[in-house]
Amino acid sequence: MATDLVDETQGGADDPRTLHQQVLARLRQSILLGRIEPGQALTIRGLAADLGVSAMPVREALRQLVAERALELMDNRRVRIPPMTIERFDDLIAARVVLEAEAAARAMPYVTEGLIARLEAEDAVINEAEAARDYDTWIGANFAFHAMLYGAAGQSAFLPLIESLWLQIGPFLRRAMRTLSGHYTVDRHSEALAALRRRDTMALRIAIEADIRDGIAHIGSTLIRSEALGATGVQGTLRQAQG
Amino acid sequence: MATDLVDETQGGADDPRTLHQQVLARLRQSILLGRIEPGQALTIRGLAADLGVSAMPVREALRQLVAERALELMDNRRVRIPPMTIERFDDLIAARVVLEAEAAARAMPYVTEGLIARLEAEDAVINEAEAARDYDTWIGANFAFHAMLYGAAGQSAFLPLIESLWLQIGPFLRRAMRTLSGHYTVDRHSEALAALRRRDTMALRIAIEADIRDGIAHIGSTLIRSEALGATGVQGTLRQAQG
DNA sequence: CATGCCGCCATGTGATCACATTTTTGCGGG
DNA sequence: CCCGCAAAAATGTGATCACATGGCGGCATG
Known part of the structure; x- marks a missing residue:
C-alpha cells in the first residue's frame, strides 16, 4: 500500500548525506511539488515505513520542516500541512x-x-x-x-x-x-x-x-x-x- | 562547571510543553540575547548536561534552530553559530x-x-x-x-x-x-x-x-x-x- | 627540540524500547 | 437505527545503546 508520496528513486546506498538529510530532501520536494495532500495524515512511523528507514531520521526531518513552516505542529502533537486561508x-x-x-x-x-x-x-x-x-x-x-x-x-x-x-x-x-x-x-x-x-x-x-x-x-x-x-x-x- | 549559557529559572515541572519545546525556547532566547559566543562549542551531550535533560530533546531543538538558520551545521556535522561576514x-x-x-x-x-x-x-x-x-x-x-x-x-x-x-x-x-x-x-x-x-x-x-x-x-x-x-x-x- | 604517527576519547547518527496520550474500533443499550 | 462508552491499536515523546567518525594528545622518531 506504499503511496507515491515520495520519490523513491533518489538516494543511493553511498549517499554521503546523513539519512535525515536525505529524508528531509525528499519530503521537502514532495511538499514543494504538492504531492502531499493538505489534511493527509503525516505520521512518523508511517513515513518511516514508506521511506524504508527507521523513525529517527523522519522525526528530525519533520521537526526541521515544522521550523520552516512547511508543516505545522498541532495541539495533538501531530503534524500536518497548515491549512490555507x-x-x-x-x-x-x-x-x-x-x-x-x-x-x-x-x-x-x-x-x-x-x-x-x-x-x-x-x-x-x-x-x-x-x-x-x-x-x-x-x-x-x-x-x-x-x-x-x-x-x-x-x-x-x-x-x-x-x-x-x-x-x-x-x-x-x-x-x-x-x-x-x-x-x-x-x-x-x-x-x-x-x-x-x-x-x-x-x-x-x-x-x-x-x-x-x-x-x-x-x-x-x-x-x-x-x-x-x-x-x-x-x-x-x-x-x-x-x- | 555549568555555564550561565541558558536561563535555568524558567520551565517548571508541570510545563505543558514538551521537553524539546522548552529546550528550544531556552536556546532560542540565549541566541537572541547573545548569550552564546560565536565559535563556542555546541554539543548535544554538553547542552543536555547543562540543561539537565537527555540528549533527545536537545537534538531536536538544535535541528530546529539549524532550520531557522540560527545555527549552522558544519561539514564535521557539528553545529555552531554561523560566522558573520x-x-x-x-x-x-x-x-x-x-x-x-x-x-x-x-x-x-x-x-x-x-x-x-x-x-x-x-x-x-x-x-x-x-x-x-x-x-x-x-x-x-x-x-x-x-x-x-x-x-x-x-x-x-x-x-x-x-x-x-x-x-x-x-x-x-x-x-x-x-x-x-x-x-x-x-x-x-x-x-x-x-x-x-x-x-x-x-x-x-x-x-x-x-x-x-x-x-x-x-x-x-x-x-x-x-x-x-x-x-x-x-x-x-x-x-x-x-x- | 621539532614532527609525524597512533591510539583514545568525545561526538553525531541511527535504532530500539518503554510509556503516556490520543485515536480508532467494536459493542451494548436506548 | 443511533449514540455513548470501553477496549485496543496507533502515535508522539523521551531514554538508552551500539557504532562509525573525527579530534586531540601522547609518544616515538629523526
Missing part, C-alpha cells in the same frame, strides 16, 4: 513579492552572461513543461529559475526565507493548477531576462513582482470557492500500511 | 528592512488604541533598559515591541521570517553593543508610535526602516574591525564538563 495566502504572496524583488535587485551586480544563459535554459524547460502540462517539472524548474537568480551572489540570507515561503504555498499551488489548466499569461520570465540583459534593476523588480502575482493570482479564487483549504479533509485512514 | 550582515539588514516595513504597513488596519497603549508601555521598558545599560532587557523588549506590532492582525506569515533574521543577528548585536555603549540615537519608536496614531502608513514604514538601520548601523564598523566575526575563535574546550 485567504489571509495567510495574502501574507505569503506579499512576503514573496518584497523578498524576491529585493533579492533580485541585490543579485543584479553579480549577473553575468553565463548566468543569463543558464536562466534562459531553465526558462526553456519551464515553457516546455507548461506546454506538456508537466506540473512537476514546471514547478521545480520555476523554483530553480528564481533560486538561480537570487543566489547569483553566492549564498544569500534571502534564499532560505524565500524557500520557506515556497514550501508554504507549494501544496496549494499544485491543487490550483490542476483546476485551472491552461491559463494564458504573459511570459514574465522573458521580461525578467530582458531586464537582466539591460542591467535594468527597476524593470527586473517589476517583472519579478508580476511573475509572482499573476503566476498564482488565480489560486485566490480557488481558495474562495473552497474556504479554508485543508482545514477539514480526509483525516488519516491512509497510513495504515504497516505491520 | 559583512556581506551576510548586509543581507540580513536588507531583508529585515523590506520584511518589517511591509509587515508594519500591513498591520496598520488592525492597530487599535489598546495596541498603541501596549506598544507605549513596551517602549518605556526599552528606554528604561537603555538608561540602565540592561542589554538583556533592551534586546528582549525591542523584539517584543516589533513582534507586537507585526502580530496585530493575529498570526502573520511575516513573523517567523522576521524572527529568523533576529536570531541570525542576535549574537553579534550583543557583542557590538558591548563595545559601543551609550550610542545616542533619535527615538525611532516614538516616531513609529506617532505614525500609528495618525494612521500614517508611509511614515510608519520610514520610522521602522530608520529604527532598524540606525539601531544596528554601528555593528557594520564592528565587523570591519574584526573581519569575519566568529570564523575563528575558541574552538571547543569549554564543554568538557561532564562525565
Whole structure:
C-alpha cells in the first residue's frame, strides 16, 4: 500500500548525506511539488515505513520542516500541512513579492552572461513543461529559475526565507493548477531576462513582482470557492500500511 | 562547571510543553540575547548536561534552530553559530528592512488604541533598559515591541521570517553593543508610535526602516574591525564538563 | 627540540524500547 | 437505527545503546 508520496528513486546506498538529510530532501520536494495532500495524515512511523528507514531520521526531518513552516505542529502533537486561508495566502504572496524583488535587485551586480544563459535554459524547460502540462517539472524548474537568480551572489540570507515561503504555498499551488489548466499569461520570465540583459534593476523588480502575482493570482479564487483549504479533509485512514 | 549559557529559572515541572519545546525556547532566547559566543562549542551531550535533560530533546531543538538558520551545521556535522561576514550582515539588514516595513504597513488596519497603549508601555521598558545599560532587557523588549506590532492582525506569515533574521543577528548585536555603549540615537519608536496614531502608513514604514538601520548601523564598523566575526575563535574546550 | 604517527576519547547518527496520550474500533443499550 | 462508552491499536515523546567518525594528545622518531 506504499503511496507515491515520495520519490523513491533518489538516494543511493553511498549517499554521503546523513539519512535525515536525505529524508528531509525528499519530503521537502514532495511538499514543494504538492504531492502531499493538505489534511493527509503525516505520521512518523508511517513515513518511516514508506521511506524504508527507521523513525529517527523522519522525526528530525519533520521537526526541521515544522521550523520552516512547511508543516505545522498541532495541539495533538501531530503534524500536518497548515491549512490555507485567504489571509495567510495574502501574507505569503506579499512576503514573496518584497523578498524576491529585493533579492533580485541585490543579485543584479553579480549577473553575468553565463548566468543569463543558464536562466534562459531553465526558462526553456519551464515553457516546455507548461506546454506538456508537466506540473512537476514546471514547478521545480520555476523554483530553480528564481533560486538561480537570487543566489547569483553566492549564498544569500534571502534564499532560505524565500524557500520557506515556497514550501508554504507549494501544496496549494499544485491543487490550483490542476483546476485551472491552461491559463494564458504573459511570459514574465522573458521580461525578467530582458531586464537582466539591460542591467535594468527597476524593470527586473517589476517583472519579478508580476511573475509572482499573476503566476498564482488565480489560486485566490480557488481558495474562495473552497474556504479554508485543508482545514477539514480526509483525516488519516491512509497510513495504515504497516505491520 | 555549568555555564550561565541558558536561563535555568524558567520551565517548571508541570510545563505543558514538551521537553524539546522548552529546550528550544531556552536556546532560542540565549541566541537572541547573545548569550552564546560565536565559535563556542555546541554539543548535544554538553547542552543536555547543562540543561539537565537527555540528549533527545536537545537534538531536536538544535535541528530546529539549524532550520531557522540560527545555527549552522558544519561539514564535521557539528553545529555552531554561523560566522558573520559583512556581506551576510548586509543581507540580513536588507531583508529585515523590506520584511518589517511591509509587515508594519500591513498591520496598520488592525492597530487599535489598546495596541498603541501596549506598544507605549513596551517602549518605556526599552528606554528604561537603555538608561540602565540592561542589554538583556533592551534586546528582549525591542523584539517584543516589533513582534507586537507585526502580530496585530493575529498570526502573520511575516513573523517567523522576521524572527529568523533576529536570531541570525542576535549574537553579534550583543557583542557590538558591548563595545559601543551609550550610542545616542533619535527615538525611532516614538516616531513609529506617532505614525500609528495618525494612521500614517508611509511614515510608519520610514520610522521602522530608520529604527532598524540606525539601531544596528554601528555593528557594520564592528565587523570591519574584526573581519569575519566568529570564523575563528575558541574552538571547543569549554564543554568538557561532564562525565 | 621539532614532527609525524597512533591510539583514545568525545561526538553525531541511527535504532530500539518503554510509556503516556490520543485515536480508532467494536459493542451494548436506548 | 443511533449514540455513548470501553477496549485496543496507533502515535508522539523521551531514554538508552551500539557504532562509525573525527579530534586531540601522547609518544616515538629523526
